[in-house]
Amino acid sequence: MPDRQRADARRNYARILAVAEQEVAAHGADASLEQIARTAGVGSATVRRHFPTRRALLEAVSRNRIEALSARARDLTGEDDSRDALLEWLSDVVAYSASARGLAAALAYDGSEPDPVHDNCCAAALETAGAPLLDRAVRDGAVAASVTVTDLITLVVGIALATEHHPDPAGQADRLFRLTVAGLSPRG
Template identity: 85%
Template sequence: MPDHQRADARRNHTRILAVAEEEVAAHGADASLEQIARTAGVGSATVRRHFPTRRALLEAVSRKRIEALSDRARELTGADDSRAALLEWLGDVVAYCASARGLAATLAYDGSPPDPVHENACSAALEEAGVPLLERAARDGAVAAGVTVPDLITLAVGIALATEHHPDPAARADRLFRLTVAGLSPQR
């Protein structure tokens, strides 16, 4: 939020964001923008002025979670076991996506060409944070060649989206993540 905005515009932004956080928590990424506007006491145009796209609103709602995941990646970068550190961070990403309604949709790559104005800042932040973890694990031979952080984020998003309607999405997401890491072959 630019500092040069009028005080009422800053208040509107803060109020819209607070209402959006509640609505996304209750209804996920499909939360009604019109309901957000009504509850915030502003018009739909005001919501769109502050958040020109649904993704922009979801990214604003998810910003603190993304910062926490990015911080966690930085904390784990110096861990002794690079594979365990990468998997712990990726497990945190899966858990956040499964428990924070709307986050998986925010991180999803929707196939549209990059928009320089409204690019996927959440995915970009996670990619930047995860690269050192992945590079270290790759140098240690703990990760298959060619794996990228976008691959890992897409995997986390896919697991979260596949489990979002399960009675216990976090537990189901964790099981699928562990299965993905272990593979289908029996342990020998």
């Protein structure tokens, strides 16, 4: 949201975002934009002016979670065991993605370009955050050199989307993540 917006536009943005966070938490990535507009007390055109695409809305809703995951990656970068640090961070990403409805959809690669006006590319932010952890694990020989951060984020998204409607999405997502971990290790 540009700082040069009028005060009423900034208030609308904040109100829409707060309502969107609640709606996405309750209904996931398919939360109704019309319901968000009604609850926020604005027209649907106002919602679309601030968030021209569903992805822009989901990314804005997920921004704080992405920032927390990025900070967690920075905190783990200095850990002694690079493989454990990477896996701990990925486990956190899986847990967030499984518990925060809509986050997996914001991270999913759908072939669309990032929105240049809003520039809220969640997947790119996580890739940037996770790259040092993966690079170090690869250098240490703890992870296969062919593994990319994009691969890892794609796996997380797949796990989160596959478990979204499970009775225990977080538990099932963690179980599936643990099953994939063996595939990250180089064969010896």
